[in-house]
Amino acid sequence: MRVGIVGPLGIVDKFILIIKHEFPQIEPVKFLYKEYAEVPGLIAGPQSHLDAILFAGATPLSYAEKHVKQLIPWEFVPRSGSSLLRVLLQIALSKKYDIRRLSTDLYDVEQLSETYEEIGIAKSDFQIYTVNKTPIDDEYIDYVCAFHEQHFLCNQVSCCITALSTVHERLKAKNIPCFLVDPTANVIRQTLHKMQLNHLAQVSQQSQIVAICVRIDFPDEYSLFRDSEYQYNIAKTNVARHIYLFAQRVQAATIEVGAREFLLFSTRQLLESVTENYEKIDLLEAVRKNTANTISLGVGYGQTAQEAKASAGLGMERASKLGGNTAFIVYNRNKTIGPIRTGEETRQKSPNRKIDGNLLAISEKSDLSINTIFQLHSILERQGKTRFTAAELASLAGVTPRTMNRILAKLALHGFCIEVGRRVLTKGRPSRIIELSIP
Missing domain, CATH: 3.30.70.270 (Reverse transcriptase/Diguanylate cyclase domain)
Incomplete structure (x- = not known):
């Protein structure tokens, strides 16, 4: 199973290490980017040579969906509570920042509240600012950087949490304390297991x-x-x-x-x-x-x-x-x-179920089956003409020339076909040219 791993260098290397030691049946293919806007150009062509693509997060996947047609299964490593708990522990152990005053572009308020309650911090005791802009916008990175910087400079937060490596690098360059959330090894394992099962199910279904x-x-x-x-x-x-x-x-x-x-x-x-x-x-x-x-x-x-x-x-x-x-x-x-x-x-539908009244009248007058009349009517429609030799009609109807001559004789008695000429061949008798009048 060939899987494209899409993400920044550090995170992709973490994925590769887990795959190497625990998933020998997966062949990873690296797609590295510095900014997720590069993702469409990375995967547009190569995806046809892969079985699946695994994105490091939901943001690059969302951006790829906007610009690239999906040809194979796409999956991303979800934003889990365990990843947030690990970062909060890292912040707390530093003893420099207050985990109750943060800005983040990673989690919504409900998920944050649930995580804080699990570690014993009531909702009334923390102030968290979250980004509410969609990540598929081209100016999303600039917007997120400005969002974190503004809240830090206004002393509304003590530090920032982000899942975007570009945001992390820009804020660190401005000496704004920022912590990068990486997916935990366990979450990566679970996602890889899910991809394998989906792939096996797809192969089995095909x-x-x-x-x-x-x-x-x-x-x-x-x-x-x-x-x-x-x-x-x-x-x-x-x-x-x-x-x-x-x-x-x-x-x-x-x-x-x-x-x-x-x-x-x-x-x-x-x-x-x-x-x-x-x-x-x-x-x-x-x-x-x-x-x-x-x-x-x-x-x-x-x-x-x-x-x-x-x-x-x-x-x-x-x-x-x-x-x-x-x-x-x-x-x-x-x-x-x-x-x-x-x-x-x-x-x-079927000629036995929906029969035009004109065809039924011809059938009754000529003493031929409605099936035969309908068949001749269909031949006229398909061929786009009304003149044939008896041999041509016999071949198109799948009957012998003798049978077709018998049919034409009955139609001629009531004026539904007439002889309009003869086709002279180099050998044999001339063939009659018959004009059918079947509406």
């Missing part, structure tokens, strides 16, 4: 097995494919080809379950990356554009492969009830996302 159940929807009772086993098997093979291409993209192990179902196993990271977190499931679009069938798809998560499979099966069954290239993502019993469809399916 490697989580995800199951994908895909079912080729069975043709409805009016479909031409139901009348021709040969044509149905050709169409099914075409759909299977796209399923295997998708499986290759997500590096999935694929099992054919029965005649119409497929079970794929991939990892969460691969699947969510390829589908852009399920915003773009290419398999649904490929089946819609390149086949005359539809599929029902379920994605399932689980603690085990068996649990993921069961969740995927549940998602597939829910998709099957809606029909028409639909998917459901099942994370657990209480969290399911769906239905997910392609862009066109979202507008039209």
Whole structure:
């Protein structure tokens, strides 16, 4: 695990020493600064080569968030009561300053009050001044220095406490007593342990097995494919080809379950990356554009492969009830996302569920199934034209030329298609050019 350690030299060296002796599995990478305004320039590029970044305090992290897009986990060493107690003890042992009269840019009033009460000093017995300006402002350092200096020169405080090394150096240069708060070794250990656990959890989540159940929807009772086993098997093979291409993209192990179902196993990271977190499931679009069938798809998560499979099966069954290239993502019993469809399916849904009245009228007059009419209508929309040869239409619809000629003959009887010309080829008979009139 490569961790970027961001902070002033002294504090970073303390982090490195603890990591060296107690966290051999962490590879630290130093990012040193004199002023925290340098932080964005230090981490903007290198963070893509790290697993996490650990900031010496909340202030440099807040400033980095303002200027740099976070690509990996960021963490900071929190401002703990133990660090404050250590500094207060250091001030008390010096016997030069009064710990009841301080200015600080590190702690809020409530946290200070709690710490003072723990050492037996009542709230009425101390006077503490705290900075109330946000650390993400570019002029924050100058403001903090002026804040401490003003209160000291006005004799309102005996000394200052800061977590900012730049402030500490500037005040010391002006002979203003100032104590720098460093995180204790124990707090650093706790933060490093937390980062390790979060990293392990993230790796485990990315490697989580995800199951994908895909079912080729069975043709409805009016479909031409139901009348021709040969044509149905050709169409099914075409759909299977796209399923295997998708499986290759997500590096999935694929099992054919029965005649119409497929079970794929991939990892969460691969699947969510390829589908852009399920915003773009290419398999649904490929089946819609390149086949005359539809599929029902379920994605399932689980603690085990068996649990993921069961969740995927549940998602597939829910998709099957809606029909028409639909998917459901099942994370657990209480969290399911769906239905997910392609862009066109979202507008039209299934041809069996939302059928234009004009298409239904054509179906009734021509004695062809509504599924066939809708399929021809979709071909016209996708191709952006109305004139085809019978062979072209047959190929686009996934049927034989003989079947397509039979369909065109029924449409021609009622004026829904006409012959507008012939295409002469070098060999063979001229091909009829048909113009369809399906709104």
